[in-house]
Amino acid sequence: MPEATSATRTEPSEFSDLTPRSAPAASRPLMEATSRRLGFLPSAVARLATSPRTLETFTRMSAAFEATTLDPLARETVIMTVATRNDCRVCVLMHTRKLSALGADEELVGALRDGRRLSDERLEAVRAFTLEVLDRAGDVDREVLDTFLGHGHTLEQALEVVLGIGVYTLSTLANRLTGAPVDPQLESRA
Numbered sequence: 250m251p252e253a254t255s256a257t258r259t260e261p262s263e264f265s266d267l268t269p270r271s272a273p274a275a276s277r278p279l280m281e282a283t284s285r286r287l288g289f290l291p292s293a294v295a296r297l298a299t300s301p302r303t304l305e306t307f308t309r310m311s312a313a314f315e316a317t318t319l320d321p322l323a324r325e326t327v328i329m330t331v332a333t334r335n336d337c338r339v340c341v342l343m344h345t346r347k348l349s350a351l352g353a354d355e356e357l358v359g360a361l362r363d364g365r366r367l368s369d370e371r372l373e374a375v376r377a378f379t380l381e382v383l384d385r386a387g388d389v390d391r392e393v394l395d396t397f398l399g400h401g402h403t404l405e406q407a408l409e410v411v412l413g414i415g416v417y418t419l420s421t422l423a424n425r426l427t428g429a430p431v432d433p434q435l436e437s438r439a
Contacts, residue, residue, distance in 0.1 A: 264427040266295035275301030279308050289434050293339050293420070296427035303423065310416040317409035321351050323375045323402075327413035329361040330379040337421035342435040374400040379410055387411070 268290075269277045276298035284290040297304045314324065325348050332340035341362055348358050360367050367373040378397040381389045397407060423429075 264296045264299060264429075266292050267298045268295070272298040273301045276304050279304050283308075289432065291339070291343065291429075291432050291434075293343070293424045293427070293429040296429050297423055299427075303419070307416065307419055307423070310412070310419065314409070314413045314416050317406070317412065318403070319375075319406050319409050319413075322348075322353060322357075322372060323406075324413060325351065325353070326361065326367070326372045326375045327379050327410055328417050330364075330376050331383070331414055331417040332421055333362065333364045334380070334383060335418065335421035335425070337424050339424045339429045339431055339435070340417065340421050342431055346435060371400040374402065375410065378402075378407070379414060382411060382414055 267276070267280075269280045269284075272280055272295075279301075280290055280294060280298055283294050294304070297307060317324065319327070325344055328344050329341065329348070332344060345358055345362060348361070356368060357372070359365075361376075367376055374397045378389070378393055381393040394407065398404070
């Protein structure tokens with residue numbers, strides 16, 4: 250596939266930040282719920298609201314991923330691995346904020362943001378497994394799966410990683426397509 254040139258890339262100005270008043274009616278309740286939960290309406294959501302079905306799908310899939318048996322740091326490891334791999338700055342900053350709220354130490358956050366090996370072997374097994382699923386389109390090397398399982402994870406959680414990859418692939422690609430800017434609330438995380 251040929252590399253996109255600046256002349257063929259989507260201009261971020263083609264998408265705008267919608268408000269609950271200007272968004273399609275089906276997007277409004279989801280936007281309002283997000284704003285209540287986070288204390289602000291992220292530009293990523295304001296732009297995703299252009300497609301009520303995409304916003305609803307992301308919201309439902311994200312909630313399903315949050316309800317998995319993976320612990321919160323393991324979930325954030327999956328998310329940050331996808332976000333850094335797909336170069337989604339908004340996602341990296343949003344989930345840096347979430348990691349801080351979870352009490353993650355700076356070493357973990359920095360390694361995830363930089364795509365480096367994690368010193369926590371259990372979380373490193375999650376990161377390596379996530380990358381393997383992505384890089385090999387699910388045809389995971391048995392040794393990588395065994396390492397994942399050897400750190401106390403289950404086959405159910407292996408599929409939950411796939412769910413997380415799906416959710417945050419949707420998010421990262423949509424954010425890049427729409428040119429979602431970094432919100433002022435996230436600037437301090439940059």
